[in-house]
Amino acid sequence: MTDIELRSDNTAGVAPEILAAIVAANAGTSMAYGGDALTARLQETVRTVFEHPAARVFPVTSGTAANALALSAMCPPWGAVLCHETAHILHSEAAATSMMGGGLLLRGIGGEDHRMQPATLAEALAATRWGDNHQSQPRVISFTQPTDMGTVYRVGELAALTSAARQHGLRAHLDGARMANAIVALGCRPADLTWRAGIDVVSLGATKNGALSAEAIVSFDDAVSDELVYRTKRAGHVTSKMRFQSAQLVAYLTDDLWLRLAARSNERMRQLGDGLRGLGVGFLNRPDVNMLFAQVDDTVAIALERSGLRFYRIRPGVIRLVTSWQTTEEDVDRALGAFARALR
Secondary structure: OOOEEOOOHHHOOOOHHHHHHHHHHOOOOOOOOOOOHHHHHHHHHHHHHOOOOOOEEEEEOOHHHHHHHHHHHHOOOOEEEEEEOOOHHHHOOOOHHHHHOOOOEEEEEOOHHHOOOHHHHHHHHHHOOOOOOOOOEEEEEEEEOOOOOOOOOOHHHHHHHHHHHHOOOOEEEEEEOOHHHHHHHHOOOOOOOOHHHOOOEEEEOOHHHOOOOOEEEEEOOHHHHHHHHHHHHHOOOOOOOHHHHHHHHHHHHHHHHHHHHHHHHHHHHHHHHHHHHHOOOEEOOOOOOOEEEEEOOHHHHHHHHHOOEEOEEEEOOEEEEEOOOOOOHHHHHHHHHHHHHHOO
């Protein structure tokens, strides 16, 4: 019997609709470097989906590239980006943002539930020596939505934080590697979670949710967009055959495919979470989306691994479980069976 894959949504395959779009894009020839009809269609698709007539989209090949390029276009080298102390850009991207941004500083801020809170943001802003050239000046606030611990910012919470930051002249960035999962969990529109909530630029994830290798920067700020035209080229992300990235993203955003795929992975996590609670397993986080951190001792973790369950050990006593669009009900049932046996 095959292993039960719960390490990451990155391990899943490509959604059939997206594979079909890639094959269709392979017919004939097309202009290179984004001068093709599919990339033009992507531009219009993004404006429709996000309900913003001036939005501009820049396809890139990874989430790290999307974050680093977006933030480098938003923040000067002497500036600072404020983010939660557990943010992916701070801990899991090898200082890419600082490198792309010419040395800009990432400053982690605390906050319960793995999210920045109004009080912790206020403390960070109050502690800044504004106008002092001995200290990096905050210029951007960046949110991971959902967070790296599987929790989400509510729309009102996000809007309140961006509003507070805006009073000090900060732009707002959203790391949306699993943004579709957050939209489904909140039952909101993409616009509600982005520009209507005060977000200027989004790193839009697709690869974790059914794409082959396609992410995008979506900018609602004309000045940032103008700079990204050159920064993406300089960083090697204006790809020759961009139509294949654009084809993926058009298919992803058409007919709510991205939301349907995310709904599937969220539902599998809901089933898994309910089952684990029934078995008495404790959680480190509230699994708002398709990711949870289960509290099990190492003997249980070893037994689970021997049963064919694949997951990441985060630290002694904590394992991470992630469902994907490809996770089936049978996978969840088998995982719960493995837990039941390991906990005896």
